[in-house]
Amino acid sequence: DAGVTQSPTHLIKTRGQQVTLRCSPISGHKSVSWYQQVLGQGPQFIFQYYEKEERGRGNFPDRFSARQFPNYSSELNVNALLLGDSALYLCASSLDGGRVGEAFFGQGTRLTVV
Amino acid sequence: RKEVEQDPGPFNVPEGATVAFNCTYSNSASQSFFWYRQDCRKEPKLLMSVYSSGNEDGRFTAQLNRASQYISLLIRDSKLSDSATYLCVVNGGGGSNYKLTFGKGTLLTVNP
Numbered sequence: 001d002a003g004v005t006q007s008p009t010h011l012i013k014t015r016g017q018q019v020t021l022r023c024s025p026i027s028g029h030k031s032v033s034w035y036q037q038v039l040g041q042g043p044q045f046i047f048q049y050y051e052k053e054e055r056g057r058g059n060f061p062d063r064f065s066a067r068q069f070p071n072y073s074s075e076l077n078v079n080a081l082l083l084g085d086s087a088l089y090l091c092a093s094s095l096d097g098g099r100v101g102e103a104f105f106g107q108g109t110r111l112t113v114v
Numbered sequence: 115r116k117e118v119e120q121d122p123g124p125f126n127v128p129e130g131a132t133v134a135f136n137c138t139y140s141n142s143a144s145q146s147f148f149w150y151r152q153d154c155r156k157e158p159k160l161l162m163s164v165y166s167s168g169n170e171d172g173r174f175t176a177q178l179n180r181a182s183q184y185i186s187l188l189i190r191d192s193k194l195s196d197s198a199t200y201l202c203v204v205n206g207g208g209g210s211n212y213k214l215t216f217g218k219g220t221l222l223t224v225n226p
Contacts, residue, residue: 033212033213033214035214035216040218041218041219042118042201042216042217042218042219043158043201043214043216044216045213045214045215048212048213050212055212056210056212056213058213090157090158092214101146101147101148101160101163101203101205101214102160102163103160103214104160105157105158105159106157107156107157108157
C-alpha cells in the first residue's frame with residue numbers, strides 16, 4: 001500500500017512568488033494536516049482538514065491557505081513568499097479527525113526561498 | 115513557557131547504554147501523548163504512544179505523569195540504529211484536538 005505522498009520533493013522559489021504543494025493521504029484516511037519544520041526545530045502545525053473542511057489553523061499568516069479535495073488529497077498554497085518560509089513542509093495523514101496523534105507523515109517538500 | 119519542552123541534547127552514548135529523554139508540557143488539558151522519531155532529513159515516524167500507566171515496547175519504555183505534566187522515554191541496550199532525533203508530541207486540550215504540538219527534539223547518536 002502506498003504511504004503518504006507529497007510533491008514536489010524539492011522546490012526553489014524567489015521572494016514574492018507563490019507556491020503550491022500537494023499531498024495524497026493513505027487510502028482510507030480522511031484527515032490531512034500540514035506542518036512546517038524549519039532547521040533545528042520540531043514541526044509546527046499549519047492546518048488540519050477533515051472531510052474537506054478546515055478543522056484547525058495554526059499561527060500562520062493569511063498568505064498560507066489550503067484545501068482538501070473530494071478524494072481527500074490536499075494542497076497547501078503560500079503566497080508572497082518570504083525568505084523565512086524556507087522549510088520542510090510535511091503532510092500528515094490520519095484515519096479520522098479524532099486520532100491525529102496516530103499520524104503518518106509524507107517525506108515532505110523541501111522549499112527554499114532565495 | 116513553550117508548550118512542549120525537551121532536553122536540549124545532543125546525547126552521545128556508546129552501544130549498549132541506557133538513555134533517558136525528558137519532556138514537559140504546559141497545557142494541563144492535553145489528552146494524548148506520543149514519542150516520534152525522525153531520522154536525518156526524513157519525515158517523523160510514530161515511535162510509541164504514551165499512557166498514564168506507562169507502556170513498554172521492546173527496549174523502549176514511555177512514562178507519563180499528568181500531575182507533573184512530564185513525559186519520559188527510556189531506551190535500553192542502545193543500538194547504532196537508534197541514532198535519530200526523538201520528538202515529544204502532545205495532542206489536544208483547550209479545543210485543539212486537531213493538532214499535534216511538537217517539542218524541538220533531542221538528537222541521539224549511538225556510537226560503536
